[in-house]
Amino acid sequence: MIFLSIFQICIMSPIVRRIKVDAGEAKLILVMSLAIHAIAKSCIYTSPLTLQLLLEYAEWRSWDQVVLFDNVSPFNNCALNYARPLIECFGEKGISVSLQSATNPNIPDALTIRTHRIGSIVLLDGLNLTSPDNIIQMASQKFLFNYYISWLMVTTRKNDSTIDTVLRDLNIGIDSDVVVATSPLLNDTVAWMYAQKYRDKICRSLRRYGDRFEFTGPPERRNIENATMNLSYVTEENRTVSFYLVHTYKIRHSDNASLIVRYLGFWNPESHTLKLPMSVKLRSDFNGLPIVFGVLNGTSDGQTDAAEAEATANDIAPLLDFATIVTSSVNASIELVPHEKLGTLTNKVWSHLLGDVVAGTVDIGLGYITANDEERWSEMTFSHPLIRYMRNIYYHPLETGTMRDIFLQPFDNRLLGCVAGTYLIMLIAMATVIYATKTVLHDEDEKHVGIGESALWCLSIMCMQGSPWTPRNPSGKTLLLFSLIFSLVIYNAYAGFITSILSVQATGIKSITDLLFNNFKLGYSVADDTYIRNANDSNLRQLYIKAFNNRESRLETRTGLMKAVKGRYGFFVSATLARRALRTTFIQERCILKELLLPQTLTIVALPMAKSCPYRKIINLNILRIYERGVLDKIQERMLPTMPRCAASAAFHSARFADVYSAFFLLMAGIVIAISIGIIERIWNKRRQMRETIVRGIREHNLIPHLHFHHHHDGSSDRRPHLHIAAPTGKLRGYDPAYLTMLQNHARQVQSFVGFQDRDTSPEKLKNLESRVQVRRRSIGPKRASWSSFSGLSKKKIRSSERILPPSNTENIRIFPFHN
Numbered sequence: 001m002i003f004l005s006i007f008q009i010c011i012m013s014p015i016v017r018r019i020k021v022d023a024g025e026a027k028l029i030l031v032m033s034l035a036i037h038a039i040a041k042s043c044i045y046t047s048p049l050t051l052q053l054l055l056e057y058a059e060w061r062s063w064d065q066v067v068l069f070d071n072v073s074p075f076n077n078c079a080l081n082y083a084r085p086l087i088e089c090f091g092e093k094g095i096s097v098s099l100q101s102a103t104n105p106n107i108p109d110a111l112t113i114r115t116h117r118i119g120s121i122v123l124l125d126g127l128n129l130t131s132p133d134n135i136i137q138m139a140s141q142k143f144l145f146n147y148y149i150s151w152l153m154v155t156t157r158k159n160d161s162t163i164d165t166v167l168r169d170l171n172i173g174i175d176s177d178v179v180v181a182t183s184p185l186l187n188d189t190v191a192w193m194y195a196q197k198y199r200d201k202i203c204r205s206l207r208r209y210g211d212r213f214e215f216t217g218p219p220e221r222r223n224i225e226n227a228t229m230n231l232s233y234v235t236e237e238n239r240t241v242s243f244y245l246v247h248t249y250k251i252r253h254s255d256n257a258s259l260i261v262r263y264l265g266f267w268n269p270e271s272h273t274l275k276l277p278m279s280v281k282l283r284s285d286f287n288g289l290p291i292v293f294g295v296l297n298g299t300s301d302g303q304t305d306a307a308e309a310e311a312t313a314n315d316i317a318p319l320l321d322f323a324t325i326v327t328s329s330v331n332a333s334i335e336l337v338p339h340e341k342l343g344t345l346t347n348k349v350w351s352h353l354l355g356d357v358v359a360g361t362v363d364i365g366l367g368y369i370t371a372n373d374e375e376r377w378s379e380m381t382f383s384h385p386l387i388r389y390m391r392n393i394y395y396h397p398l399e400t401g402t403m404r405d406i407f408l409q410p411f412d413n414r415l416l417g418c419v420a421g422t423y424l425i426m427l428i429a430m431a432t433v434i435y436a437t438k439t440v441l442h443d444e445d446e447k448h449v450g451i452g453e454s455a456l457w458c459l460s461i462m463c464m465q466g467s468p469w470t471p472r473n474p475s476g477k478t479l480l481l482f483s484l485i486f487s488l489v490i491y492n493a494y495a496g497f498i499t500s501i502l503s504v505q506a507t508g509i510k511s512i513t514d515l516l517f518n519n520f521k522l523g524y525s526v527a528d529d530t531y532i533r534n535a536n537d538s539n540l541r542q543l544y545i546k547a548f549n550n551r552e553s554r555l556e557t558r559t560g561l562m563k564a565v566k567g568r569y570g571f572f573v574s575a576t577l578a579r580r581a582l583r584t585t586f587i588q589e590r591c592i593l594k595e596l597l598l599p600q601t602l603t604i605v606a607l608p609m610a611k612s613c614p615y616r617k618i619i620n621l622n623i624l625r626i627y628e629r630g631v632l633d634k635i636q637e638r639m640l641p642t643m644p645r646c647a648a649s650a651a652f653h654s655a656r657f658a659d660v661y662s663a664f665f666l667l668m669a670g671i672v673i674a675i676s677i678g679i680i681e682r683i684w685n686k687r688r689q690m691r692e693t694i695v696r697g698i699r700e701h702n703l704i705p706h707l708h709f710h711h712h713h714d715g716s717s718d719r720r721p722h723l724h725i726a727a728p729t730g731k732l733r734g735y736d737p738a739y740l741t742m743l744q745n746h747a748r749q750v751q752s753f754v755g756f757q758d759r760d761t762s763p764e765k766l767k768n769l770e771s772r773v774q775v776r777r778r779s780i781g782p783k784r785a786s787w788s789s790f791s792g793l794s795k796k797k798i799r800s801s802e803r804i805l806p807p808s809n810t811e812n813i814r815i816f817p818f819h820n
Contacts, residue, residue, distance in 0.1 A: 043078040044126050044218050046070075048210035050154060051082055052202045052269050053181060053243055054121055055089050057152055060274065063119035066095055067110055069102040069135045071126045078126075081213065085205035092203070102127050102135045111139075113148055124155040125218040129166050140170040143612030147175040147280055154243075156183040157220060161227040167248055168256045173614020175280050176249040179264065182230040183243050198269035233261045241266040247277040251289050253360070253614065258289055280617050286332035291615060293323050294337045294353045296367030315576065318638035319366050322386070325631060326622045337362050345375055354380070357608050363615055365608040368576065368639075372603060381616060382606035384623045386632075387576075387640045391528055391601040393543075394561060394578055394593045395520065395570040397509060410497040419490070423462055426483050430454045430469070433476040458483075464491045509596065512539045515570045516546075523552030523560050524572035532572065537600050543572055557581050565589045570596070574603075579641040591646035605639070 058066050068086075070079040083099050090097045100110045102122065111118060120139075127134055136153075139145060155162060160182055172178060199207060234244040244266050251258035265273035295316060320336075327334045343352030356362045358379050371382040411419075431454045438449075457469045461483045471477050509515060515522065522543050524532050532544050547553045555563075560571035561581055571578075575595070582590045609616050626632045683690075 045078060045213045045215050046082050046123060046125075047156065047215050048082075048202055048206040049198075049242055049269070050123075050156060050183075051086050051089075051206050051209075053154065053267060054086070054152070055093065055203060055206075056267070056270070056272075057181075058090070058095055058119055058121075059093050060272075061119060061150060063095060063117065063150070065098075066090065066119045066121060067098045067100055069100050069105060069120070069122045071103070072099060072101040073103070082206075082209055085203075085209040088205040089203035100135075103131065104133050105135045105138060107135070107138060108142055108144060111144060111149055118149055120149055120151050122151065122153045124153055124160070124162055125157065129162065136166060136170065140172075143171055145170065145172045145176040145178060146612070146614075147177065147617055150177040150179075152179050152181065154181045155230070156185070157218060158182070158184055158186065158231065159220060159229055161224065161229045163230050163233065163246070163248060163259075163261060164227040165224050168250075168259050170250075171253045171612070172248070172250045172259075173253055173612075174249055174251050174283050174286070175614045175617050177277060178248050179245055179277060180230055180248060181243045181245045181267070182234075184231060184236065184241065201269040234263050234266075237266055241268055243267045245274060249283070250614075251286050255289060258287065281621055283618065284330045286327075286330045288331060288333055290333040290335040291323075291327055291330075292335045292337060292361075292363045293366045294339050294356055294362035294364070295320075296342055296353055296365070296369065297338050297340055315368055315580075315639075316366070318635050319368075319386075321638075322626075322632075322635050323364075323366055325626055325635075326619060329622050329625065330618060336366075342367070342369065345379075350379060354608060358610055360610050360612065363609065363613055364619065368605050369608055370603050371606040371608075376608065379611075380608050381611050381613070382608055383616070384620050385604045385606050386623075387605045387636050389575045389603055389605070389640050390598055391531065391572060391574050391603070392578065392598055393512060393515065393522075393570045393572050393596040394564050395509065395515065395596060396564055396567040396592055397594050398518070406498060410494055419462070422486065423458055426458045426461065426479075427451075427455055429479050430458060430476075433471060433473070433479060437471070437473060437476070461487050462490075464488065509594070512543065512570075512596065512598065515596070516542065519568070521546075521550060521552060521563075521569045522572065523547045523550075523555050523563065523569070525557055525560060525574065525577065526554040527557070527577060528572065528574055529554050531601075535601075540572075540598075540600070547572075558585055561586060561593065565592055576640050579643060582644055583641055590644040595643055 054066075054068070072079050079099065087097050087099075098110065100106065111120060122135055127136075129136065131137070145151065153162065163180055167178065167180070202210075230246065231244060233246045236244070245264040247262045247264050249260055250256075251260065262278060264275055264277065267274060297316070323334055337356070339353035339356070341352040343350050343354035349355065350358050353362075353365055353367070354376065357365045364383075371377075371385070376382075431451055434449050434454060453469075457467045461467050461480075464487050467480060467484075469476075469480065471480060509518070524543065524547050532540055535541065535544070544553070552563075555571070557573055557577045558581060560573060561578065563569045564571045565586070578595075582593065586593070607619065609619070623632065626635075
């Protein structure tokens with residue numbers, strides 16, 4: 001039936017129908033058909049009892065995803081006969097199944113983990129175990145016998161020795177989960193006959209499959225000398241069973257003698273005495289076999305001096321203690337392989353220590369190796385973090401007398417803006433209330449109050465000094481009340497903030513920016529040269545450039561810390577090196593230096609291992625165990641000590657002059673402004689006397705001539721006094737006529753200012769005027785008698801006239817009327 005179906009497919013295919021069949025080609029087709037028929041005749045059908053084992057084992061191990069490897073090829077489709085009923089049975093259990101070829105398999109894609117665990121089943125009866133392209137050999141080459149893939153290998157041969165002849169030479173590790181099932185029955189025919197009594201316990205689809213085919217069983221393989229059969233590792237029962245199961249793993253990949261085989265029990269359909277394989281967590285016995293540690297003796301770039309070599313030796317000591325604790329907990333020995341360099345990636349190949357880790361030459365790398373590099377994660381894996389540290393800056397804080405402005409520190413620009421805005425609102429509201437009181441209510445007490453007084457009162461309220469303003473209307477009282485409440489809240493908040501500032505020790509240095517601002521010299525350690533040169537941070541780049549320009553780069557740890565102790569110097573170094581130096585070398589100066597944390601340099605130290613390393617999970621579990629017992633804390637303390645504990649400073653610090661210097665600056669500025677305003681007011685109030693003094697000085701130097709008034713009477717009705725320049729007698733005879741003309745014009749202007757034209761020029765008025773001039777002259781003397789006799793003149797006009805006419809003797813002034 002199988003032969004006919006294959007032959008019909010070949011004949012009916014479009015390619016074959018397009019070929020002209022002659023006699024030779026017909027013979028070729030016949031030979032191929034006979035070969036296919038021979039292959040079909042030699043097909044080894046898997047017993048339903050074996051398929052039921054696969055079904056129940058997957059359900060027992062709680063597999064959600066199963067990959068079945070068997071002989072699947074274009075010329076051998078024996079597996080396709082049971083694939084459909086088996087898939088139906090797995091589907092009833094909610095388990096997904098994938099059927100893959102056991103020769104040239106598509107791995108690791110076929111074993112992609114969609115869930116936490118995946119089950120891989122290999123049927124060994126029809127598989128050539130010596131071929132390098134079978135599933136077992138290829139999985140060993142790709143290190144797929146790990147914790148995340150569970151393997152079940154099934155053979156129905158009673159005398160099978162797969163464990164010794166195959167598994168012993170594979171890359172199976174201590175974290176492998178490999179179970180071998182071997183049937184003690186003679187062949188599949190006996191197995192199917194034996195399974196008839198369990199017929200009701202076998203899946204319905206598998207029963208129908210068993211009724212269709214005849215099972216003969218696979219031929220026996222030739223046993224290899226000194227090879228132990230699978231059933232020799234089990235305790236056979238005195239009754240007939242379907243399969244015995246054993247669990248196997250190796251402690252080391254390269255040591256075939258480290259193979260461990262543990263008996264799990266027997267299985268019958270829906271009846272078994274199986275126990276779960278030993279968990280990886282419980283595999284703590286290495287039988288004294290070694291774990292190889294690659295120890296990093298030098299720095300990452302291989303350049304060390306005597307001081308740094310000593311520091312490196314001290315660095316590796318706690319790691320060696322950690323390795324000793326781990327190996328002791330798993331009953332293993334320790335083997336150390338020294339390496340001078342950590343290694344780099346060149347042409348996709350790692351060198352030195354990391355190269356040996358990737359290649360598997362060493363099991364675990366031992367050193368202060370960081371796990372932050374993405375390139376390392378692509379080729380290797382790391383254990384749980386041992387420590388987390390940062391590269392910090394160590395400096396001597398500024399002296400305690402350093403000025404710090406706590407007077408203005410509580411304020412920022414937005415708060416100052418809000419206070420100024422509130423002050424402006426209060427000023428507008430208060431001025432509005434006062435104006436309304438004066439104009440509407442006609443309050444006499446508010447007549448002298450203006451905008452200046454309002455501004456001063458508002459400022460007094462804002463400074464919590466109260467207010468002399470006592471409004472009588474409700475609106476003013478409400479305004480004053482809420483203004484005082486606002487100032488009270490602001491004052492209390494300000495006072496509380498000042499108290500909190502005084503309660504904290506002020507260092508003045510909070511970031512690397514502060515170091516640069518305070519003109520600190522900066523340097524960095526030789527051990528961190530590679531890190532800071534490749535750092536992608538602007539602040540660290542500035543530190544590197546400044547240190548390089550000042551020739552403070554690549555310093556020893558002790559040299560850099562000693563410079564930091566002297567002051568005005570910041571040293572960039574790893575916390576692991578600096579803190580150990582502070583505990584040993586700088587015992588006397590350990591309380592002088594402070595540590596400036598740089599969170600951007602957070603570094604994780606872990607142990608590198610190859611992705612195929614079988615000890616990865618064992619090491620991680622032991623790290624967690626020693627952490628729970630408190631042992632890891634002591635190792636971490638040695639790897640990364642805490643900062644030295646020094647005597648605590650006073651909890652509260654009184655305010656000093658240096659803390660409130662801005663308030664004194666404000667006071668001095670107010671004093672200077674007040675003195676300046678006082679001087680300006682004094683000058684403004686004495687401006688008249690100063691003007692008279694200036695004019696007197698000018699007259700003494702004969703720069704202003706004497707002016708004379710003349711009264712001239714005639715018969716006309718216009719009888720007004722006119723101001724004329726007297727005849728050039730005495731000192732005026734030598735003047736230029738143009739100059740005298742200018743003086744006459746000036747006198748006419750004075751006459752217009754004084755307003756003589758609007759006055760009454762009757763003889764009685766003129767007599768009274770002359771008499772008053774004489775009286776004024778006798779009372780006040782010659783200095784102020786020139787214009788004060790005109791009592792009817794306004795004060796403004798008198799002052800304007802004084803700018804022109806000097807206060808000279810009145811004997812030289814003659815008043816006479818002008819003639820028309």
